[in-house]
């Protein structure tokens with residue numbers, strides 16, 4: 001029989017070793033993966049070595065083999081790895097600069113006309129909503145942002161809101177898989193299933209998901225899904241992707257047209273065209289994918305969820321705490337948003353830094369701070385956070 005105490009110890013030692021793979025200064029604690037992940041040393045070195053090689057040896061580039069720049073070639077091996085991560089075919093996956101690019105490729109790429117309706121939420125990141133706002137202003141598209149709770153209490157509440165709002169004019173549903181400002185994981189699968197029955201195009205903002213929670217686009221049943229690799233997957237900044245289901249890819253015009261603009265044999269390649277790009281960043285992405293697969297995606301997701309659940313449990317000891325992340329077990333993982341009655345996000349952010357060199361991110365006056373717990377974080381760091389929050393709470397006894 002396995003001894004749970006030994007397992008716990010082994011697990012702790014495993015994650016301590018993983019922490020050593022990162023270059024993060026040990027005097028500081030980084031809790032803001034929701035903005036940008038920290039790179040493991042091997043990702044950094046692969047990127048920088050390639051950049052150096054380009055600077056020194058560019059004269060060796062003879063155009064017979066692979067390019068020394070990104071943006072023109074299909075980079076099939078890297079796309080294959082990324083496709084494996086989200087469970088799609090390689091030809092369904094495009095490499096982009098970030099999530100914002102993915103969203104714009106869909107909002108610009110679909111032929112939408114005045115009066116066509118797009119449904120989103122009232123808790124979007126600009127990188128998830130502004131393409132639709134532009135389409136509204138430019139083409140008369142009607143963009144409705146449905147109200148969701150903060151915190152959301154159950155998946156049913158969200159499903160009901162969307163199903164009720166779908167009507168004959170609804171052409172697109174564009175929603176986040178995981179909301180940046182609350183950490184809520186939305187019931188995307190159920191919403192996509194209903195949308196598909198009605199022929200509505202679904203596009204999911206996965207900026208906060210890959211490397212954080214499991215993403216299986218076939219299981220979700222969405223038509224498009226985009227995200228960033230530089231947050232939870234810890235790739236260098238400037239790496240993202242766009243998935244478009246092959247059956248609906250012909251409906252998406254390319255936004256950045258270059259040599260492959262009309263290549264409908266490989267839509268992922270077609271939508272990856274962006275002119276000269278930095279291949280060193282793509283090498284870094286390749287290494288980040290290797291690192292993630294070597295650690296084991298399921299183990300990574302479980303660790304992140306465990307740390308997030310631990311933080312949310314311990315936060316409840318803080319007098320005056322207000323948690324905006326759902327406490328429903330299926331609806332949250334590594335992002336937690338909270339405030340303390342009488343305080344602001346900037347105040348909490350500054351005190352955690354001054355007193356403990358802990359770095360979450362302020363979300364402003366009302367919503368306090370967002371604390372992202374990734375594989376380089378630990379329970380001890382969460383304990384230190386809680387101790388400071390108790391000290392600064394105006395309601396402390």
Ligand SMILES: Cc1ncc(COP(=O)(O)O)c(C=O)c1O
Nearest residue numbers: 098099100125127128180207228
């Ligand atoms: C939900 C969501 N969508 C889109 C974005 C934009 O991502 P990027 O800046 O990588 O394009 C973010 C960034 O935080 C986000 O959280």
